[in-house]
Amino acid sequence: MITLTVNGAPRELARNSTIASLLGSLEIDPRLVVIEHNRSILRDRDEYPERELSHGDVVEIVHFVGGG
């Protein structure tokens, strides 16, 4: 297992996890979110299955909410 920080909280994942598998395990629709991985924004959702996660990585999963 590896431990990452996802949206500010520690989370354990299997080795060889990717952004796509993380979203899958969280049941998040990739089309509705934007991912920042170690402070780098993923501009292309096709990248999600290839982007591997490592121990200590920091992932932010954000979306649009109501605001003024």
Next chain:
Amino acid sequence: MGVAIEPGLDFAPLVIGDREFRSRLMVGTGKYSSSAEMMRAIDASGAEVVTVAVRRVDLDRGREESILHDLDPSRFFLLSNTAGCYTADEAIRYARLARAAGFNEWVKLEVIGDEETLLPDTAGLLEATRTLVGEGFKVMAYTNDDLITALRLEEAGAVAVMPLASPIGSGLGMLNPHAIRTIKKRLSVPVIVDAGVGTASDACIVMEQGVDGILMNTGIAAASDPVRMATAMRLAVDAGRHAYLAGRMPRREVAVPSSPVEGMLES
């Protein structure tokens, strides 16, 4: 539910950057008690531009879901804000995240300087505007009613400057009409008044200054009946625009009779 307008009195479209909008009222999507009510209010407002915020997904599903469940991005122009950002770097990060969502490269840029008043940090705002314009963003900059900052934002490449009527969420209406008029007179880019409009008369008075549009959120969302207030705001924005284009009569300190003074009966 419309008001019939004489032919030829329609408004020219509002042009910002490379986009044309028919509605001069832009609305926020925060603080509604339900998404159904929000959607009815937005529809009643006639707005095409709606603002949204970028926040972390709540992985425990305690908070709201993506607003895109309710808001169809093919029907509205999504304008992402950087609300809650207190530094230029933070605002730039939020703008980049919003652009990565893939809808557009526009941002309603806010760099807040103070938690109590939510007044803008104009130095940070200018810095973030320059950086984001350099990255190809279309920046609509939320600022105070200071002419010099507005001029600097225009020079920095903002596609629109958004002075406040009064502090965010205050509902105090326009505190300095002279400053708003001065900004409108001196800028070439559209001036959209953002924040502080509390009721329809506030919106009407703002539009009577000649500004190009208004963005509001709390004025509608915090009304007892947001759908009806959205309707009132739509009519008030149109009324204020018509009044501005009509050209108001001069103010006088003396009365001038409206009826003829000749032809009166002898007493």
